[in-house]
Amino acid sequence: MSKKVIPADSTTEEKIKEAGRKVFIRKGYAGTTTREIADEAGLTHALVNYYFRSKDKLFDIVTQEQVAAFFGKIYPIVNNEDTNLDEKVKGLINYYTEILIEEPGMVFFISSEMQNRPERIAKNMEDNQGLAKAVIARQLHEARPDIHPMQLMMCILGMIIFPYISRGVFQRSMGISENDIIKMLKERAEFLPALIKAMLSN
Amino acid sequence: MSKKVIPADSTTEEKIKEAGRKVFIRKGYAGTTTREIADEAGLTHALVNYYFRSKDKLFDIVTQEQVAAFFGKIYPIVNNEDTNLDEKVKGLINYYTEILIEEPGMVFFISSEMQNRPERIAKNMEDNQGLAKAVIARQLHEARPDIHPMQLMMCILGMIIFPYISRGVFQRSMGISENDIIKMLKERAEFLPALIKAMLSN
DNA sequence: GTCTATACAAAGATAGAC
DNA sequence: GTCTATCTTTGTATAGAC
Known part of the structure; x- marks a missing residue:
């Protein structure tokens, strides 16, 4: 991107x-x-x-395109019958790490849109078969039958995306540079799969 | 609240x-x-x-108060010398579950502010000794010396807060009611501590 | 100090000339 | 399809009543 x-x-x-x-x-x-x-x-x-x-309509279109770009590539990942859970998690992490470091402004559009017009994102998901019925949901259920797969999805996505929402705060409260926080975010992509695996092991 | x-x-x-x-x-x-x-x-x-x-100043003040309310009560939790890590995690989960279910509009202010004016939140944290030097940071380091405590904080906070940012999307894409999603968020507070514990166990 | 009425400038929106 | 002039809304400032 x-x-x-x-x-x-x-x-x-x-x-x-x-x-x-x-x-x-x-x-x-x-x-x-x-x-x-x-x-x-x-x-x-x-x-x-x-x-x-109107200004509003233009903003709408820009936002909608950002949303589509943000979600577009995850459906093939979460719906792949040939990869296991761990590989899917790695796929999600790598994708978001790459796109959100390259386009830092995007996360603002996404988090705003999730709160202001969630129905638009939900529709985008449904048009792509969604998460609830995706292969990853089945695999999450197999790993942790005691917890609703969507609850686990929230955990995984939260761990991946939240740092990009809060990066400014962490950067400043740790007193580090822009480059250092990017380094942390890239490091993060390395160890996150293991952390998530530990979380999912019953 | x-x-x-x-x-x-x-x-x-x-x-x-x-x-x-x-x-x-x-x-x-x-x-x-x-x-x-x-x-x-x-x-x-x-x-x-x-x-x-000005309109701007009023918005500033409203936002600032929301931020203060949101963070104000977590400092005693994360800085308590007498509780262990698990108890602190439970404290955070219970606090945010309560406040964010009761005041759903708050999370919008917080996530916007984290992105628009992160320095203000960082300052609020520093004025309260911050997270980096908090007792919880030490305990996280003891639990997982291989991973930076702030990385682990991002995991924990992401798992706790992200669902409130994305609740609208999940509610709609699962086709459930407002009440059902609130039930899920409350259930979540029950099993999250165990998931986080599993994640932190080396 | 508090409030009302009003003026003014900036910005979104639109009509009409070209 | 593009631009100028204009209208309306809205944020801001102020004069003056109480």
Whole structure:
């Protein structure tokens, strides 16, 4: 997942969407003005409304695309019949470690969306068969029949994703640099599988 | 931590702050207008600025209070010399289970603040001796000397807090009711200590 | 000090010219 | 499809009554 660059020959609509993504990630919804988005794209602010109806709609689309990118690749992982639980956990960890270090702004969109419009994420999941009926759910049930598989999923995802939500706090309260916290997050990907395995062993 | 009710004889300033808290929780920062806050409080919108200088400042104060409430009670838990690790984990779980079920809107403020202004939360922690030097950090190090205590804290907090960030998604994707998800969250408080213990046992 | 009425500027949205 | 002018909403500031 590489950072998007706006091609010089892209359409106006694409320019605006990319400019919107940039500025929204940098300044958040409230801190962004449509005029600034237009400036970033080299156009007048009226065009933001012309193409996207409203600032809100544009934000919606940007968010929706971030969500789709965030979840898109996990379905093949959790639904793979040929991998065992440990391999799936490693797959999830590696994927999220990579994408969330490369696109730190993304986790903000995801956690906001999970709380503001959970139905949209739930729908995205259902369209991809979801987690409840995924192969990983069956494997989790086999490992720990005493605990609901979705409870275990919350544990696993919490351990993987929460550090990216709280990384700023930990970085500052430990008094370390941006690079050091990234190093910790990468180290984390190494030992997490073993910790999760220990947790799941009955 | 019971829901605040605005007493009829409270001051104008308190009325505005409570109205602001209500509307901000319901509609978020961008979705809230100062005029609506004033309506909710039964006053004219100019008073929001008179008492709080700006919408931003009011939001700041509301958020800061939510953060203080969220973290305030954990310091005595994690710094208690007389409890062992397992008891501390149970203390954290019980506290967060209680407060986050009773005030579901709080987790939104916390996760936003962790990402938007992590330095404020870090400062709040430092003022209370923080996590890195807390008794719990020492005990985590004794349990798993091979892994940085803060890494383990991220695991524990992730398992406890992440479900409240993602509850809406899980509720919908499992097709269950509000009450059912709350039941799951309460059940969770029962078995989490054992799972965490298993994870920490070397 | 508290509050009302009002003014003003910034920003989202829209109509109409080109 | 693009841009300018304009309208409306909303955050902010202030003058003046009490």
